[in-house]
Amino acid sequence: MLRKFALPVLLVLTAACAREPELAQPLEDLRTLAADDMEGREVGTPGNARARAYIVERFSEIGLTPVNGSFEHAFDFSRPVDFRDPQGERRTLAGVNVLGLVEGEDRSRVMVVSAHYDHVGYGEGEIFNGADDNASGVAALLAIAEHFMAHPPEHDVLFAAFDAEEGGLNGARHFVANRPELPGEIAFNLNLDMVGYSPDGDLYAVGTWHYPVLVPLVEHVADGAPVRLLTGYDRPTDNPRDDWTLLSDHAPFHMAGIPFLYLGVEDHEHYHQVSDEYEIITRDFFLGAVETAVRMAEEVDADLDAIAGAVSGPEN
Structure with missing residues (x-):
C-alpha cells in the first residue's frame, strides 16, 4: 500500500511546496502594510507615504508598467475639519494614487483592479493598523498583478492602489474624473x-443586482471557490449599511456607468478598531479570498467584451 501511494503523495507534497511562495507573499504584503511603522496609513502622513513607497516597490518588482510615465499620481481634495460637522470648515489635503499596468493582447478595453491603501491613522497612543481594512485588499491586488504578469491577460489591466478612501472615496473619485491616457476605454472595475x-x-461579490450580466460569471467562480462566495448587499434599502453600492471605491465607477464587482466581507467587531491587526486575519480564509479574487479577475478579463456590450449604464 505504501509503495502504491508513494508517487501521488510525493506529487502532492511537491505541489504544496511549490505553492508556498505564492501563499507566503500575500501574507507578507499584508503583514508589512499593517505594521506599526506604517502608523495607520492615514492620508498625508509619513506612515501613508511609507506604505505608498512599499506598494511602488512591489509594482516595480512585479514588472508593472508605470501609467503615463509614473506609478505615483498626486491629487488634492478637501474634507471637513470635523467629520461631525460636514457643512463646517474644510481643509485641503494631498493624496497619491499608485497606478500600474499590465498590457493585454487586445488594448481596446481596460479592467481596473482597485484597493485603497489608506486607513484612519492613530490617536491617543493607539495605532489603527487596518489589517483587514484594507491591507488585505492591497495584498490581494498585488497577487492578481503577479498572476497577470505570469499569465498575460486578454485585455489591459490597470492596478490602482487608491489613497484617501476613508472619508470620501477621494482617490477613486479623482481617478474616474481625471482618467489617465490609455489606449482603450475603462470597461470594468474589480x-x-x-x-x-x-x-x-463568507466573501461577498457585490454588484450583480445592478449588472445582471455578471450573475453567471460570479456563479461560475463560486462553484470552484475555496471560500463561500455569496452575492447581495447591493439592492436599494432603507438601511444604508445594507447596500454597499456607494460605500467603497467602486462607487465612482458605478456612477460613471462603468460596471463593477466589489469583493469584501461583512462589517465585524474589528472594523475601524485598534484590534484590526495582522494577528486577527483568518489565514485560510484570506488566502482563499485571494485565490477567488485572482480567478474572478481572470473570468472578467475573458468576458470583458461581452460585459461591455451588455451594459449601457447602471440600473440604479
Missing part, C-alpha cells in the same frame, strides 16, 4: 476592500 477576516468563511 474592487477589493476587506478580504482578510471572516470567521464564517
